[in-house]
Amino acid sequence: MIEVTRHGNAVVFRVQETQLQMYAIPQFKAAVTSQLIDKPKLVVFDMALVEHVDSSAMGALFHFQRELKSWGGLLRLANLNHKVTQIFQVTRTENAFAICDTVADALKGI
Numbered sequence: 001m002i003e004v005t006r007h008g009n010a011v012v013f014r015v016q017e018t019q020l021q022m023y024a025i026p027q028f029k030a031a032v033t034s035q036l037i038d039k040p041k042l043v044v045f046d047m048a049l050v051e052h053v054d055s056s057a058m059g060a061l062f063h064f065q066r067e068l069k070s071w072g073g074l075l076r077l078a079n080l081n082h083k084v085t086q087i088f089q090v091t092r093t094e095n096a097f098a099i100c101d102t103v104a105d106a107l108k109g110i
Helices: 022-033 055-070 082-090 103-107
Strands: 002-007 010-015 042-046 074-078 098-100
Touching (some): 010 022, 010 103, 042 055, 042 103, 098 103
Parallel strands (some): 074 098
8 A cells, every 4th residue: 555664754655556546545544644643744645656546535635734734744745647747737736735756856855
């Protein structure tokens, strides 16, 4: 589902699902939530393997963004492929998230 690495007060979630869709979201949310107990300052979702996201995946990302903001944390997305980027553009949500080319870029400034 996800691979977790920590970089100081940042957590990187490498999403292992190619289709981040409704059927996978309960496990996805549970796996991420379990890693947010210490309220990290930055969470990066590495989306390199993700080929498609649906509305439930978008909802989960917005959920985590709101949760992070509640304690002053930031959420960034990294390594979005062209198709996933288009989904964000079509839904007009590309400006709702900080989208970075790489995980290294996403981790800058923490």
